[in-house]
Structures are given as C-alpha cells and as structure tokens.
Amino acid sequence: MTFMDVHTHAFHPKIADKVLSQLEAHYGILPVGNGLVEDLLARLDRAGIDQAVVHTAATDAAQVIPANNWALSLQAGYDGRIRAFGTMHPDYPEPEKELARIARKGIKGLKFHNDFQGFPMDDPRLVDILALAGDRFAIMFHVGDRHAPEQNPSCPMKMAALHERFPDLPMIVAHLGGYLHWKWALDCLVGTGVYLDTSSSLAFIDDETLKTIFARHPRERILFGSDYPLFDPADEAWKLQKRLNLTDSELEDILANGARLLG
DSSP states (O other), X not given: OOXXXXXXXXXXXXXXXXXXXXXXXXXXXXXXXXXXXXXXXXHHHHHTOOEEEEOOOOSSGGGHHHHHHHHHHHHHSGGGOEEEOEEOOTTOSOHHHHHHHHHHTTOOEXXXXXXXXXXXXXXXXXXXXXXXXXXXXXXXXXXXOSSOGGGXXXXXXXXXXXXXXXXXXXXXXXXXXXXXXXXXXXXXXXXXXXXXXXXXXXXXXOHHHHHHHHHHSOGGGEEOOOOBTSSOHHHHHHHHHHHHTOOHHHHHHHHHHHHHHHO
C-alpha cells in the first residue's frame, strides 16, 4: 500500500516566512514546520508516509499561472513523492485553456479556498469552473472557519449544494467537513458521497463528534491529511489512531485511501 497525506502546503523559500506569518495571524495556530519541501519530506519519512499532496490557491487571477507553475515544478521533482493540485480563480479569463495545460502535464486535482480566494462557494462562476473540470480532476475544498456558516464564504451547506449539483465529481472536503463547522457537517455532508480529510480537525474537535463522523461516514471516503506546516504528519496520525482506538490495520487503510483515490 502507498500511504498518502492528502493535505499539505509547501512554499517557495522566498515567501515561506511571510506565508507562515499570515497563517498564524488568521488561524491563531503556530506552525510546527517551516513550510519548505525538504522539511515536509523529512516529516513524511518520520511518519512512514510515502507521498503528500501539496495544495496552493490563487488569491487573484494574476496568481493562477505562477501558482500552477509552482505545482508543476513540485510534481516534476522529488522522485514522485509530491502530488500537486493546481488552482483556478473565477476572474481568470481563460480557465479551460489553463485547466487543459495542467491536466496535460499530469495534475490530477484542483484546490479551492474560498475564504482566502475572495469569492463565496455558491458563486455561479465556481459552478462553471467545476463543469469545465469534468472528469479530469479531483477537487479539494477548504470548508469552515470561525464565523457562522451564513457569514462565511465556505460552509457545509454550500458544499453540500455543490456536491448535489456534481454528484460524480470527486470532492474532498477538508477538515472533516468544515473547520469548526462540524455540527453542520453532520447534518448535510457526513454519510454522503464526498471524501472527508482529517486535516486541522483533531486539535479542535470533541471526541463525541469525531467518533460520530467516523461512525456515519464511509471509511473508504475518509482521507488522512495533516495540513502541514500547521501540524506534523506523524503527530496527526498518532492522534487519529489513539482518539479513535484504531488498529494498525485500520489506520493504514485510512493512510492508503488517498492513493486509492488519486491512482
């Protein structure tokens, strides 16, 4: 089996410190890593994890090409240990041309972080992009934040509406259905056909809710994610196993689900 961390981030050395400061300011979480690929790979080695998916999200149209070029450079190196997702922004003028380019070069997924990208998850332009994505990409969505759903660009309800519109599109919902939005995720996402990743959830979710999500959602659609550099892959895998009393085999199945999805 190939073990995969489906939710990580790595940054160019010139901007890594700046991005880490922004993440800490927004989430109030002190990152454990320095955000560099070499640090990520070393932590994967300590966790016994073979591959990581690295995500980026363009915060405006001008960032789409540079962000996707960064993703392509990551995927082309590091002996295949990095699987990079691309990005798109609704203000980008030629989305189909760019999606075709990155698909042709081997990118298998797209990442959307509506809170940082500056458009709501129910924006009709996102629907258009997802229609263009077709069967070429899996889609990773950040969902949730400290605000109530009606005040937040992303939320479990908006996510559920997208899944209902595109039921056959592989959708990965980060943070077990929504960072700090788990009570709403239980109502409309858990038990559906979406994939849930475990990133940035174990430090914040209560035991009862965590166990309820795992009891109700198909185990093969739960993916391991650490959200490095905010958290360490080995620490997150250990927390997941201990809090849910998973056997080694059960943990390994979850660690392998990402590779099963992405091929």
